[in-house]
Amino acid sequence: MECEDHINRADPTYDCLLFDLDDTLYPLTSGLSKEVIKNIQEYMIQKLGMEEEKVPELCVSLYRQYGTTMAGLKAIGYNIDYDDFHSFVHGRLPYELLKPDPFLRNLLLSLFFTNADKNHAVTVLNRLGLEGCFEVIICFETLNPTNKDDSSENASTEIFDFLTYSTCPDSELELPSPKVVCKPLEKAYEQVFEMVSINPKKTLFFDDSIRNIQTGKRMGLHTVWVGTSQRTEGVDYALESIHNIREALPELWEAADEKVENILHAGEVPVEATVIA
Ligand SMILES: [Mg+2]
Numbered sequence: 384m385e386c387e388d389h390i391n392r393a394d395p396t397y398d399c400l401l402f403d404l405d406d407t408l409y410p411l412t413s414g415l416s417k418e419v420i421k422n423i424q425e426y427m428i429q430k431l432g433m434e435e436e437k438v439p440e441l442c443v444s445l446y447r448q449y450g451t452t453m454a455g456l457k458a459i460g461y462n463i464d465y466d467d468f469h470s471f472v473h474g475r476l477p478y479e480l481l482k483p484d485p486f487l488r489n490l491l492l493s494l495f496f497t498n499a500d501k502n503h504a505v506t507v508l509n510r511l512g513l514e515g516c517f518e519v520i521i522c523f524e525t526l527n528p529t530n531k532d533d534s535s536e537n538a539s540t541e542i543f544d545f546l547t548y549s550t551c552p553d554s555e556l557e558l559p560s561p562k563v564v565c566k567p568l569e570k571a572y573e574q575v576f577e578m579v580s581i582n583p584k585k586t587l588f589f590d591d592s593i594r595n596i597q598t599g600k601r602m603g604l605h606t607v608w609v610g611t612s613q614r615t616e617g618v619d620y621a622l623e624s625i626h627n628i629r630e631a632l633p634e635l636w637e638a639a640d641e642k643v644e645n646i647l648h649a650g651e652v653p654v655e656a657t658v659i660a
Contacts, residue, residue: 397605397635399581402517403566403590404497404504407609408487408625409511411591413480422472423452430471431461437546444549450571451498454563459543465500465523465530473503483512486626497522498565519579526564526571566590567598576602587635589625593617607631 427433445455500523508514543559564571583603590596591610597617600606607620614621620631
């Protein structure tokens with residue numbers, strides 16, 4: 384591929400940048416994530432009929448165990464329609480909280496890896512003025528292409544009592560296995576590497592979640608933890624904000640400039656291509 388040749392010439396260390404979306408490409412202070420959590424909790428109460436007082440704790444503990452709350456709800460036995468969940472949680476978000484980010488726009492021409500659904504990813508990117516910056520968007524639907532369960536397995540599923548389980552970790556109860564593929568499951572990273580032919584050793588991965596970063600590191604990626612300047616295990620670089628990328632990795636910026644120049648010379652424009660599994 385012509386683009387890859389340019390990147391390899393410009394920067395022998397990395398030939399791919401892999402970005403998380405939420406709280407990475409825009410800051411936690413935007414307030415959008417708080418709204419997401421509120422909507423997820425409302426979904427659990429209104430659509431799944433859960434007791435209101437149990438919801439906040441369950442929401443967090445399922446997130447910790449399964450990568451996302453929705454992946455956890457699915458694992459413990461709720462038969463959730465993915466599209467219904469995503470439109471409830473993301474469909475009503477105050478996206479006007481996000482403002483265009485021309486600084487980032489000039490930097491990004493890379494790959495993209497989010498647990499969110501495609502509508503949310505596209506809306507956020509449009510709001511930030513980053514549409515067209517990414518060659519590939521890897522989102523929920525990429526890794527979970529089928530909305531419905533294989534029904535035979537789920538027809539008589541009982542709901543697993545996760546709160547009781549989590550207060551009694553020595554319990555002999557077996558934890559349900561995940562049904563949704565998402566970060567930080569190693570399987571999610573493996574699928575991404577294969578789908579878009581990523582060499583993790585030449586890829587720089589940006590995420591605000593330390594567990595996503597640490598799994599990424601185990602999977603061979605170079606890692607940038609976004610949202611803090613403190614480095615810890617599994618973190619190669621730590622950035623208070625994605626805007627600090629230029630100071631932390633100047634060589635990347637130079638390489639990106641050279642790449643854009645080469646593309647302009649070749650008369651090409653960056654193309655956003657969505658991976659469809
Ligand atoms: Mg995130």
